[in-house]
Amino acid sequence: MAERFFENRVMSGIITGPFFKAYFNNPSALEIGTMVAILEIGAFITSLASGRIGDIIGRRKTLFFGAVIFTLGGFVQTFSVGFWSMVTGRFVSGLGVGLLS
Numbered sequence: 001m002a003e004r005f006f007e008n009r010v011m012s013g014i015i016t017g018p019f020f021k022a023y024f025n026n027p028s029a030l031e032i033g034t035m036v037a038i039l040e041i042g043a044f045i046t047s048l049a050s051g052r053i054g055d056i057i058g059r060r061k062t063l064f065f066g067a068v069i070f071t072l073g074g075f076v077q078t079f080s081v082g083f084w085s086m087v088t089g090r091f092v093s094g095l096g097v098g099l100l101s
Helices: 002-014 018-023 029-057 059-078 083-100
Strands: none
Touching: 002 029, 029 059, 029 083, 059 083
């Protein structure tokens, strides 16, 4: 659960910066809200399945796959070229967070 809060704190610092606003062409409140909240949706989806996945493949492998998925999402966010790639990266990171929680 700490991963989710850390990720949102990082994002809250980024979305207020002038470089972020310039890069994303002054996103609307709806676009910013979507970028922030989509991580929670991804986390919710996999958190529902993480217990069962852990039963099937084990706790260590579940945590490993969660970390890999979270990292892939971070990679997509880092190299995002626009709104939809950022949203996709946030969603993928959320899927990883759900497995880690």
